[in-house]
Amino acid sequence: MWYFFSKAFFSYLHGMYAFGLEECGLYGDAETEADKALNLNRFDCWASHAKAHVLEMNGRHKEGKEFMYRTEDDWKKGWMIATHNYWHTALFHIEFGEYEDALSIFDREISKRFLRSNSLLDMVDASSILWRLELEGVDVGKDRWRKLEHLAKYIDNHSIVFNDVHLGVALYKQGDLETEKNLRASLEKYTNVLSEDNAKISKEIGMPLYDGMLDYARCDYDTAAETMFPIRDKVVQIGGSHAQRDVFVQTLIQSCIMSKDPKNWSLTPQLLIERETMKHDSLLGQRLAEKFRARHPL
Numbered sequence: 437m438w439y440f441f442s443k444a445f446f447s448y449l450h451g452m453y454a455f456g457l458e459e460c461g462l463y464g465d466a467e468t469e470a471d472k473a474l475n476l477n478r479f480d481c482w483a484s485h486a487k488a489h490v491l492e493m494n495g496r497h498k499e500g501k502e503f504m505y506r507t508e509d510d511w512k513k514g515w516m517i518a519t520h521n522y523w524h525t526a527l528f529h530i531e532f533g534e535y536e537d538a539l540s541i542f543d544r545e546i547s548k549r550f551l552r553s554n555s556l557l558d559m560v561d562a563s564s565i566l567w568r569l570e571l572e573g574v575d576v577g578k579d580r581w582r583k584l585e586h587l588a589k590y591i592d593n594h595s596i597v598f599n600d601v602h603l604g605v606a607l608y609k610q611g612d613l614e615t616e617k618n619l620r621a622s623l624e625k626y627t628n629v630l631s632e633d634n635a636k637i638s639k640e641i642g643m644p645l646y647d648g649m650l651d652y653a654r655c656d657y658d659t660a661a662e663t664m665f666p667i668r669d670k671v672v673q674i675g676g677s678h679a680q681r682d683v684f685v686q687t688l689i690q691s692c693i694m695s696k697d698p699k700n701w702s703l704t705p706q707l708l709i710e711r712e713t714m715k716h717d718s719l720l721g722q723r724l725a726e727k728f729r730a731r732h733p734l
């Protein structure tokens with residue numbers, strides 16, 4: 437009896453352990469655990485997700501893309517994480533500059549799945565992928581942002597500020613500046629009234645991050661750099677994964693590249709090295725370095 441249960445559900449232990457190891461930077465061990473899980477149960481989509489993280493952080497983007505498509509029919513059944521696994525697939529495409537493929541994953545899967553689930557995780561994935569494409573210079577169009585309907589209902593949630601930042605960006609990009617302002621005010625109120633850990637972190641790290649991201653959206657690159665640079669080492673505290681928080685790293689680097697004040701843009705090489713330390717062999721990182729050199733030749 438016990439043997440039956442342990443066999444049936446054992447993959448989930450390996451899959452969960454894999455993701456924990458991955459977030460601790462133990463990529464080799466994480467991959468071993470993810471593979472163990474998937475050998476026991478190829479439908480363990482949390483384990484597929486952990487494996488995608490390892491391939492992303494190791495810079496094994498080609499392998500990552502192949503893995504996601506080869507196993508798509510296995511993980512797309514997992515309704516809670518399927519959108520997120522599509523988001524990982526889109527990240528691999530963005531690394532290669534395959535923007536049309538990433539957009540098509542947004543159109544086909546991510547935006548539609550968000551409209552069906554109304555889940556905050558799906559909202560985050562949708563906002564993140566469009567923002568990342570815009571950082572790469574892709575015109576995603578206001579209509580795509582507007583596909584994320586009824587965002588106003590999330591503005592008082594604040595379960596983690598990581599969500600609030602993605603929500604604020606999406607509202608701004610939709611052109612719904614009033615709801616964005618209401619979100620910002622609601623977040624500020626939440627952080628001032630409560631003293632729990634989440635409120636404290638939201639105030640000290642989340643609010644500057646929120647403001648910096650919105651400064652970038654308003655093309656105020658110097659203020660964005662000035663706001664986000666001092667908190668960059670603490671952003672880990674707001675939650676999300678390394679792969680997810682890379683959107684903030686990319687935005688800070690772009691802010692520095694685009695800023696006019698040499699005090700800001702001269703920070704770029706250091707930030708590029710910091711990112712490469714976290715995320716090896718990133719083609720996107722190479723594009724950022726080229727953009728920096730083009731704007732600020734020696």
Ligand SMILES: *[C@@H]1O[C@H](CO)[C@@H](O)[C@H](O)[C@H]1NC(C)=O
Nearest residue numbers: 554555556592593594595596
């Ligand atoms: C925030 O959203 C989560 C996930 O949908 C939900 O469980 C939680 O109750 C919400 N919290 C508030 C304060 O609305």
Ligand SMILES: *[C@@H]1O[C@H](CO)[C@@H](O)[C@H](O)[C@H]1NC(C)=O
Nearest residue numbers: 658659661662665697699700
């Ligand atoms: C970035 O530029 C702003 C505006 O010019 C300036 O006030 C700030 O000191 C700069 N930031 C850093 C980290 O030097």
